[in-house]
Amino acid sequence: MPHEFAAYLKANPGYHRIMKQIGEKYESLGHLGGTIRLDKMTDAEREVLRSLFKKNYLQKSASFAVEKFISAFAATRYEGVDFEEMLASYFGEKLSWKKDVKSQYDDEKSRCFGEIIEVFKESPGALWLTDLLKNRNNAYPILSMKYNEDPEHLRRLLTQVCIGLNQCVAKPQKVRLALFASQMTRDPHAFDMNREGGRLLLYALSAYYRLNYPKNAEAQMELLYKAGLIYDEVSNYTIGRGLQAFAGDKIHSGWVGFAELGEPLHLSLWNIGMIDRVACVKNRVFVFENPTVFSEIAGLMEDRPCSLICSVGNVKVATLLLLDKIVQSGGMIYYGGDFDPEGLIIADKLKKRYGEKLVLWHFTPEDYERIKSKKKISESRLKKMDGLLSPELKKLAKVIRSSGFSAYQELLVDVYLNDIEKLN
Known part of the structure; x- marks a missing residue:
C-alpha cells in the first residue's frame, strides 16, 4: 500500500512541489512536521488543495501544516499507511536525517511510549502498545503522526484508550458507549467514532480480538458490541x-x-x-x-x-x-x-x-x-x-x-x- 500511495501522488502534478517540501522538512527536522508554502500556485495544485481541505484556493499562495496534509487522507483508502515508508517509495530511497536530530528524536519518542507502557505494565493496553511499536502495525502510523504534532496530547489520549481497553475487555458487560466514556474520561464523547479516542479504541480492540480494523460503521458497531459497548442501539x-x-x-x-x-x-x-x-x-x-x-x-x-x-x-x-x-x-x-x-x-x-x-x-x-x-x-x-x-x-x-x-x-x-x- 505505501508503494500504491506513492504512485498515486506521483501521478498528479499537483502534489509534486508539496512532496518535495515534505521530504526536505523531514530530513531537516527528523520527523514529519513543519509548514508547506506554495507560491504562484498552479491550477493542479489548487485542485489538490481543494480536494484535500474542502475549500477553494483562489489566492496566488497558500500554506498549511504537514500534519494537516497527512490527516486529510484519513478518510481515504490510504488511511493508516505508514507515511515514512511512502516517502521512501516516492523518492526511491530512504530519506536520511541529521544523526544528532534522529538520535534525540528516537530517544524522546521511545521514552514517551515506554513510560505509558510501564504505567499499564502487562495489561491488554500495554501489550497492544508494545506489539504495535515492535511491528509498526495497527495504529502505529497514526500514533507516530500524533506524537509529532503534540507528544503530551498523545500521552493523555493513549492513557484514556488504555484505561478504556483494559476495563471493557476485563468486564464485557453491556454499557452504552457514551456512559462508558464518561466513566473512563469524564467526557461522554471521548470514544465517539469521529474522534481520535474512538478510532484508537477500535484499533486497540481489533488487536485484542485479533481482527482487522473495521472499515465501515456496521463493522465498528459489531466490534464495540463484542467488547460490551453499545453504540446507536435504537436506529440499528x-x-x-x-x-x-x-x-x-x-x-x-x-x-x-x-x-x-x-x-x-x-x-x-x-x-x-x-x-x-x-x-x-x-x-x-x-x-x-x-x-x-x-x-x-x-x-x-x-x-x-x-x-x-x-x-x-x-x-x-x-x-x-x-x-x-x-x-x-x-x-x-x-x-x-x-x-x-x-x-x-x-x-x-x-x-x-x-x-x-x-x-x-x-x-x-x-x-x-x-x-x-x-x-x-x-x-x-x-x-x-x-x-x-x-x-x-x-x-x-x-x-x-x-x-x-x-x-x-x-x-x-x-x-x-x-x-x-x-x-x-
Missing part, C-alpha cells in the same frame, strides 16, 4: 416475524403478541440485547435481503406459522446478533438475496459466519438464469466478487461475470413460498 434494527424470545427461562410477552398475530416486529439492538435466546417455528428462519420480498411472503402466509427475518439490505449488527441467538438456540438459517455483487458479498459474509447452520437458499446458476434481468453490471462492480470464499457463490459469480447482468429475488417469491410451505 432488523425486522422479524414469527419469533419467540426468552429472557432466561421466561418468555418475552411483547414478542409473543406479534408472533401470535403473525405481524412483523421492528427489533432494535436494544430489544435484542435484552433477551437470551430466540425460538423459531420448526427451528427454521427464512431470511430475506429485500423488504418487498419479506412483506410479500409474510402477507401470503397470513396466519400460518413461519419465522421470517428481513435484513434490510446490508446486514446490520442487530440482524447478526438476532441470528447469533437463533443459531445458539439450535435454529437453521435459510438466506435468500439478490444476484449481484453486493448481494453475493452479503451472502458470503453470512456463510462465513454461520457455516453449516446457514443454507444459501436458491443461490444457484439455474435460479439466476430463470430470473436474469437486463440490467448490466459494471466491470468495477463485477470485480468486487473476486474475494468470495464460498464455493457455491464462486460458482454463481462465474456465471454472473460471464453474463454481465444482475437478477433480483422479487421474481423468486413463488419459489420461496413453495419451499416454506413444504418445510413448515
Whole structure:
C-alpha cells in the first residue's frame, strides 16, 4: 500500500512541489512536521488543495501544516499507511536525517511510549502498545503522526484508550458507549467514532480480538458490541416475524403478541440485547435481503406459522446478533438475496459466519438464469466478487461475470413460498 500511495501522488502534478517540501522538512527536522508554502500556485495544485481541505484556493499562495496534509487522507483508502515508508517509495530511497536530530528524536519518542507502557505494565493496553511499536502495525502510523504534532496530547489520549481497553475487555458487560466514556474520561464523547479516542479504541480492540480494523460503521458497531459497548442501539434494527424470545427461562410477552398475530416486529439492538435466546417455528428462519420480498411472503402466509427475518439490505449488527441467538438456540438459517455483487458479498459474509447452520437458499446458476434481468453490471462492480470464499457463490459469480447482468429475488417469491410451505 505505501508503494500504491506513492504512485498515486506521483501521478498528479499537483502534489509534486508539496512532496518535495515534505521530504526536505523531514530530513531537516527528523520527523514529519513543519509548514508547506506554495507560491504562484498552479491550477493542479489548487485542485489538490481543494480536494484535500474542502475549500477553494483562489489566492496566488497558500500554506498549511504537514500534519494537516497527512490527516486529510484519513478518510481515504490510504488511511493508516505508514507515511515514512511512502516517502521512501516516492523518492526511491530512504530519506536520511541529521544523526544528532534522529538520535534525540528516537530517544524522546521511545521514552514517551515506554513510560505509558510501564504505567499499564502487562495489561491488554500495554501489550497492544508494545506489539504495535515492535511491528509498526495497527495504529502505529497514526500514533507516530500524533506524537509529532503534540507528544503530551498523545500521552493523555493513549492513557484514556488504555484505561478504556483494559476495563471493557476485563468486564464485557453491556454499557452504552457514551456512559462508558464518561466513566473512563469524564467526557461522554471521548470514544465517539469521529474522534481520535474512538478510532484508537477500535484499533486497540481489533488487536485484542485479533481482527482487522473495521472499515465501515456496521463493522465498528459489531466490534464495540463484542467488547460490551453499545453504540446507536435504537436506529440499528432488523425486522422479524414469527419469533419467540426468552429472557432466561421466561418468555418475552411483547414478542409473543406479534408472533401470535403473525405481524412483523421492528427489533432494535436494544430489544435484542435484552433477551437470551430466540425460538423459531420448526427451528427454521427464512431470511430475506429485500423488504418487498419479506412483506410479500409474510402477507401470503397470513396466519400460518413461519419465522421470517428481513435484513434490510446490508446486514446490520442487530440482524447478526438476532441470528447469533437463533443459531445458539439450535435454529437453521435459510438466506435468500439478490444476484449481484453486493448481494453475493452479503451472502458470503453470512456463510462465513454461520457455516453449516446457514443454507444459501436458491443461490444457484439455474435460479439466476430463470430470473436474469437486463440490467448490466459494471466491470468495477463485477470485480468486487473476486474475494468470495464460498464455493457455491464462486460458482454463481462465474456465471454472473460471464453474463454481465444482475437478477433480483422479487421474481423468486413463488419459489420461496413453495419451499416454506413444504418445510413448515
